[in-house]
Amino acid sequence: MTSLATKLVPEVVKNLIPYQSARRIGGKGHIWLNANELEQSERYGESESYNRYPDFLPHVIEKAYLEYSKDAVGGEALQCESLAVRGADEGIDLLIRTFCQPGHDQIxxxxxxxxxxxxxxxxxxVNTVKVPLAEDFSLxxxxxxxxxxxxxVLFLCSPNNPxxxxxxxxxxxALLEAxxxxxxxxxDEAYIEFAPHTSVVNLIAEYPHLIVIRTLSxxxxLASIRVGFLLxxxxxxDYVARLIPPYPIADPSAxxxxxxLQQEGLAAMRRQTDELVSIRNWFAEEVAGLAFVEKVYPSSTNFVLVKFGTDDCLYQYLLQKGIVTRNQAHDPRLARCxxxxxxxxxxxxETLDALKAYPFN
Incomplete structure (x- = not known):
C-alpha cells in the first residue's frame, strides 16, 4: 500500500539521491585522505580535531532520543524513527521543503x-492558510x-507558543482521522517536557502521517547547541532524510x-523542570493578583502570557527596568499581551517587584 508521504512528496524529491558525505560512506584505515580535510590545523579550544569533518554522531543521539521518548510515554514501544536536526526550526524548514512545491502547494x-x-x-x-484558534485557544x-x-502539511503546536x-x-x-x-x-512538541503526559508521539504507529517535532532548547x-529531532x-x-545536510550536527553539539540524553542528564533536566514549574505557578498567581492585570493565561510551558488592563502591554515599562520580555501586540488577538x-x-x-511598582491609577 502506498503511504501518504509517497503520494504527497514532489517528484523532484522522490527522485533525489542523497548526497553521500565521506563520513557517511565510512571506511576503515589510519590515514584519512577521503574528505579533502587538512591533516593538521591550529588549536582553538579543547578539541584537537577541528580540521576533521564531524563523525556521524547524529546516529548515536537519534537512538538515545528515541529511547528517551519511549520512556517518556511509559516505556511503550514507539513505531517511528528519529532524525537529528539543527534545532526545531530546521525541522520545520525541512518538512516544508520536502513535501511542498514552491508556487504550487500550501500549508x-x-x-x-x-x-x-x-x-x-x-x-x-509556499502559501499559508490561516485558521485562527478559538476564543479559548483550542483548535x-x-x-x-x-x-x-x-x-x-498542517502545523500544530502543543503546548502552543505563545x-x-x-x-x-x-x-x-479528530484531525488525524480527517x-x-x-x-x-x-x-510541534518543543515544550512537551512541561506537560509530558500530553504527547502524541505514541499515535505515530496508528497514524503514519503524524510527525512530531522536539528540541533540546x-x-x-541547551538552546545554544542547536539540536532538535523529528519523530x-x-x-x-525516507524522504526527509534525502534533504538533510551531509554533516547535520557539529561534533561539540552532538x-x-x-x-x-544519558541518565544523569535526564535526571538533571527533570529536576530543573520541576523547579521551573514551581516558580512559574508561584509567579503566575502573584501576577494575576495585580489590579491592572486582566488575565494570566494557563501555561504548560516555561513562560506565561499576561494580558494587562492598561493602555499597553507594559513591555516598554519593563524594558526601562532592564527586564526584556516579548511583546505580542503584533497579533490583534493578543493586544496588551x-x-x-x-x-x-x-x-x-525582580520582575514581580517591578510590576508592583507600576504607577497604576
Missing part, C-alpha cells in the same frame, strides 16, 4: 502560534477540516546532546 497554521511555520513557507513561495476543527484536501496551552488530545485525533488521505499533520536548557514513520523519514519567560526565583521576584 495550514492556526494563529496565534509559532511564526516560523509561516516564515519557512513564505521563504520558498477550530470544523474550520480546519475543509482546507485539508488542498494542503500538504499562548501556553495544550491542544486537547481529542482535537488532534487528514488520513490528504495531509501530513505536524505536532527548552527544558534541557516520524519510516515512510516520511557530544553535549549525548551527555544530556506580553509573554514572560520563567527564569530563576530571583529574576522572577
Amino acid at each position: 495550514i497554521v492556526c494563529p496565534p502560534t509559532y511564526a516560523m511555520y509561516e516564515f519557512c513557507a513564505d521563504s520558498i513561495a 477550530n476543527v470544523a474550520a480546519i477540516t475543509p482546507h485539508l484536501k488542498d494542503s500538504k 499562548t501556553g496551552n495544550v491542544i486537547p488530545h481529542e482535537q488532534i485525533v 487528514s488520513k488521505d490528504s495531509t501530513l499533520v505536524v505536532v 527548552k527544558a534541557f536548557g 516520524a514513520d519510516k515512510s516520511v523519514m 557530544l553535549v546532546a549525548k551527555k544530556a 506580553v509573554r514572560i519567560s520563567i527564569g530563576t526565583r530571583a529574576s522572577m521576584q
Whole structure:
C-alpha cells in the first residue's frame, strides 16, 4: 500500500539521491585522505580535531532520543524513527521543503502560534492558510477540516507558543482521522517536557502521517547547541532524510546532546523542570493578583502570557527596568499581551517587584 508521504512528496524529491558525505560512506584505515580535510590545523579550544569533518554522531543521539521518548510515554514501544536536526526550526524548514512545491502547494497554521511555520513557507513561495484558534485557544476543527484536501502539511503546536496551552488530545485525533488521505499533520512538541503526559508521539504507529517535532532548547536548557529531532514513520523519514545536510550536527553539539540524553542528564533536566514549574505557578498567581492585570493565561510551558488592563502591554515599562520580555501586540488577538519567560526565583521576584511598582491609577 502506498503511504501518504509517497503520494504527497514532489517528484523532484522522490527522485533525489542523497548526497553521500565521506563520513557517511565510512571506511576503515589510519590515514584519512577521503574528505579533502587538512591533516593538521591550529588549536582553538579543547578539541584537537577541528580540521576533521564531524563523525556521524547524529546516529548515536537519534537512538538515545528515541529511547528517551519511549520512556517518556511509559516505556511503550514507539513505531517511528528519529532524525537529528539543527534545532526545531530546521525541522520545520525541512518538512516544508520536502513535501511542498514552491508556487504550487500550501500549508495550514492556526494563529496565534509559532511564526516560523509561516516564515519557512513564505521563504520558498509556499502559501499559508490561516485558521485562527478559538476564543479559548483550542483548535477550530470544523474550520480546519475543509482546507485539508488542498494542503500538504498542517502545523500544530502543543503546548502552543505563545499562548501556553495544550491542544486537547481529542482535537488532534479528530484531525488525524480527517487528514488520513490528504495531509501530513505536524505536532510541534518543543515544550512537551512541561506537560509530558500530553504527547502524541505514541499515535505515530496508528497514524503514519503524524510527525512530531522536539528540541533540546527548552527544558534541557541547551538552546545554544542547536539540536532538535523529528519523530516520524519510516515512510516520511525516507524522504526527509534525502534533504538533510551531509554533516547535520557539529561534533561539540552532538557530544553535549549525548551527555544530556544519558541518565544523569535526564535526571538533571527533570529536576530543573520541576523547579521551573514551581516558580512559574508561584509567579503566575502573584501576577494575576495585580489590579491592572486582566488575565494570566494557563501555561504548560516555561513562560506565561499576561494580558494587562492598561493602555499597553507594559513591555516598554519593563524594558526601562532592564527586564526584556516579548511583546505580542503584533497579533490583534493578543493586544496588551506580553509573554514572560520563567527564569530563576530571583529574576522572577525582580520582575514581580517591578510590576508592583507600576504607577497604576
